[in-house]
Amino acid sequence: MTRVQQIGEDALIRRLAGLLPSRQDVVAGIGDDCAVVRTGRHDAFDWLLKSDPVIEGVHFARDAAPGAIGRKAVGRVLSDLAAMGGEPLWALINLVAPPDTPVKRLEGIYRGAASLAKRHGMAIVGGDTSRGKTLELHVFAVGRVPRGCAVPRSGARAGDVLYVTGVLGGSGEGRHLKFEPRIKEGGWLCAQGWATAMMDVSDGLATDLRRMTAASGTGAVLDVAAIPVSAAARRCRDTRSSLEHALADGEDFELLLAVPARKAVAFEAAWRRSFTLRCSRIGVMTKRSGVIELKDGKSCVPLTCRGYEHFVTRADS
Amino acid sequence: MTRVQQIGEDALIRRLAGLLPSRQDVVAGIGDDCAVVRTGRHDAFDWLLKSDPVIEGVHFARDAAPGAIGRKAVGRVLSDLAAMGGEPLWALINLVAPPDTPVKRLEGIYRGAASLAKRHGMAIVGGDTSRGKTLELHVFAVGRVPRGCAVPRSGARAGDVLYVTGVLGGSGEGRHLKFEPRIKEGGWLCAQGWATAMMDVSDGLATDLRRMTAASGTGAVLDVAAIPVSAAARRCRDTRSSLEHALADGEDFELLLAVPARKAVAFEAAWRRSFTLRCSRIGVMTKRSGVIELKDGKSCVPLTCRGYEHFVTRADS
Numbered sequence: 176m177t178r179v180q181q182i183g184e185d186a187l188i189r190r191l192a193g194l195l196p197s198r199q200d201v202v203a204g205i206g207d208d209c210a211v212v213r214t215g216r217h218d219a220f221d222w223l224l225k226s227d228p229v230i231e232g233v234h235f236a237r238d239a240a241p242g243a244i245g246r247k248a249v250g251r252v253l254s255d256l257a258a259m260g261g262e263p264l265w266a267l268i269n270l271v272a273p274p275d276t277p278v279k280r281l282e283g284i285y286r287g288a289a290s291l292a293k294r295h296g297m298a299i300v301g302g303d304t305s306r307g308k309t310l311e312l313h314v315f316a317v318g319r320v321p322r323g324c325a326v327p328r329s330g331a332r333a334g335d336v337l338y339v340t341g342v343l344g345g346s347g348e349g350r351h352l353k354f355e356p357r358i359k360e361g362g363w364l365c366a367q368g369w370a371t372a373m374m375d376v377s378d379g380l381a382t383d384l385r386r387m388t389a390a391s392g393t394g395a396v397l398d399v400a401a402i403p404v405s406a407a408a409r410r411c412r413d414t415r416s417s418l419e420h421a422l423a424d425g426e427d428f429e430l431l432l433a434v435p436a437r438k439a440v441a442f443e444a445a446w447r448r449s450f451t452l453r454c455s456r457i458g459v460m461t462k463r464s465g466v467i468e469l470k471d472g473k474s475c476v477p478l479t480c481r482g483y484e485h486f487v488t489r490a491d492s
Numbered sequence: 493m494t495r496v497q498q499i500g501e502d503a504l505i506r507r508l509a510g511l512l513p514s515r516q517d518v519v520a521g522i523g524d525d526c527a528v529v530r531t532g533r534h535d536a537f538d539w540l541l542k543s544d545p546v547i548e549g550v551h552f553a554r555d556a557a558p559g560a561i562g563r564k565a566v567g568r569v570l571s572d573l574a575a576m577g578g579e580p581l582w583a584l585i586n587l588v589a590p591p592d593t594p595v596k597r598l599e600g601i602y603r604g605a606a607s608l609a610k611r612h613g614m615a616i617v618g619g620d621t622s623r624g625k626t627l628e629l630h631v632f633a634v635g636r637v638p639r640g641c642a643v644p645r646s647g648a649r650a651g652d653v654l655y656v657t658g659v660l661g662g663s664g665e666g667r668h669l670k671f672e673p674r675i676k677e678g679g680w681l682c683a684q685g686w687a688t689a690m691m692d693v694s695d696g697l698a699t700d701l702r703r704m705t706a707a708s709g710t711g712a713v714l715d716v717a718a719i720p721v722s723a724a725a726r727r728c729r730d731t732r733s734s735l736e737h738a739l740a741d742g743e744d745f746e747l748l749l750a751v752p753a754r755k756a757v758a759f760e761a762a763w764r765r766s767f768t769l770r771c772s773r774i775g776v777m778t779k780r781s782g783v784i785e786l787k788d789g790k791s792c793v794p795l796t797c798r799g800y801e802h803f804v805t806r807a808d809s
């Protein structure tokens with residue numbers, strides 16, 4: 176009997192996705208950061224739908240500050256909306272809590288959720304509550320993009336230049352509870368039409384770049400010297416290098432995007448005029464489908480490390 | 493320190509709801525079966541948003557058939573859409589599963605979910621998966637109603653006649669896994685404009701009628717002889733009467749609605765022409781805000797029993 180931990184998340188989702196009903200108004204279903212649906216023939220917008228869980232012992236530790244838990248719950252779906260260039264509109268929250276949970280703790284969680292949602296113009300309009308053994312929030316969000324403008328992860332072509340915002344790695348040191356969803360940057364990228372493909376880095380650059388190349392039918396070469404390793408990753412003292420942390424830790428919630436090579440210089444200049452946030456040129460898409468390599472000076476080796484795997488138990492951070 | 497189990501679900505939701513941000517395009521937020529949002533000035537439809545959890549040990553037993561679990565997860569949100577007269581469109585599913593869950597079990601769950609969704613024309617377009625200690629599904633659904641036509645639970649007036657579809661009580665004997673969401677009936681009620689108020693009976697008639705009267709600012713008198721007690725409730729052999737089961741068991745997922753008295757005869761005739769499903773006239777709304785009475789022949793006593801309370805632990809059925 177095959178168990179979930181033997182096949183992993185991506186294979187599980189592929190098996191389940193094949194069972195599910197669709198409709199003609201579904202522009203993009205399972206397999207991207209958000210689903211995209213279209214409500215009318217003459218509508219100016221497409222609608223983005225996304226849900227994400229945060230679970231005690233998986234996405235946050237028992238002693239995490241309540242406000243940070245709520246902030247992360249809302250931040251995760253905002254990051255997914257940002258990854259397709261979306262404007263956040265409305266959210267629902269399903270709360271699961273043990274009956275002996277202090278009401279004040281839940282109020283703190285909802286204050287954190289409310290604060291980040293409000294800052295990005297998103298209303299929280301409902302949800303449901305239930306008792307359960309573990310404290311959990313499941314946030315469901317609706318956003319929108321100008322019709323036909325959602326940026327998929329599947330649009331990259333060989334030759335496109337790869338960029339990532341911010342810095343990567345070591346998020347377990349605290350950043351996984353305090354990240355800024357890149358709503359403003361994602362909306363700008365969508366409106367200006369720079370990116371051929373975009374996604375958020377939630378399970379580590381190694382895993383998420385594999386997903387983008389698989390969806391786009393490309394390969395990629397990463398330039399080791401260009402990967403923006405965070406100070407937190409450099410501080411990690413364990414058996415893994417800071418580069419490995421940057422490639423595999425996950426929960427960076429930065430944007431990974433591909434830009435056509437002929438636009439790269441103009442894009443970089445436009446980015447610098449618009450944002451102080453770093454956007455690093457980290458590599459290039461190639462024709463060698465499914466092959467991801469790390470280029471370090473003159474040597475070029477296959478990327479072997481993997482990011483976060485949801486159904487393989489590891490120490491909680 | 494106040495804990496959730498001391499204040500209960502309704503008070504918890506009131507406390508949390510006050511913290512949350514809204515937007516101008518939110519027609520109805522927390523406090524009804526679904527949230528109602530409006531996307532454009534000239535849109536022909538309003539949009540309904542709803543999320544519901546099903547959790548092992550709370551909403552289903554460990555040995556429940558996989559297909560029935562998925563069916564219930566989708567059925568719960570469909571019932572909420574039906575309660576406002578909505579047409580189902582798209583859903584997302586968040587899955588939480590222990591890593592040793594057999595993949596076949598999850599496929600069975602998703603087949604059950606897919607089958608019911610498909611029958612009601614609803615696509616399942618995404619979601620997320622995570623490991624956790626307990627098997628859970630959180631379903632988020634989007635539906636629509638003609639603009640301004642969503643039936644709230646707050647619209648009832650003194651004198652309106654109360655109806656409930658189907659039969660009540662004893663759902664723990666199996667019906668809680670096999671109920672039919674009243675999509676067709678809810679859509680018909682919405683399109684024809686019969687109901688001033690409507691909701692689904694998910695926590696028991698006693699609790700849900702209290703919610704409807706509180707939202708509408710009315711009281712109610714229930715006619716004991718008219719309450720449609722299910723055969724399953726009559727079969728229950730415990731300290732509670734079959735009437736108490738019908739009032740308090742919960743998970744009936746029938747529609748509770750109020751119709752103006754002057755339309756009652758015409759409504760009943762139209763219902764009989766359209767459906768074979770029973771729709772029982774069970775009482776009337778009164779002016780005595782918050783007072784719910786049970787009328788049994790000539791005697792009239794206050795309704796004391798209560799329905800399902802989410803944060804008070806009881807034996808799982």
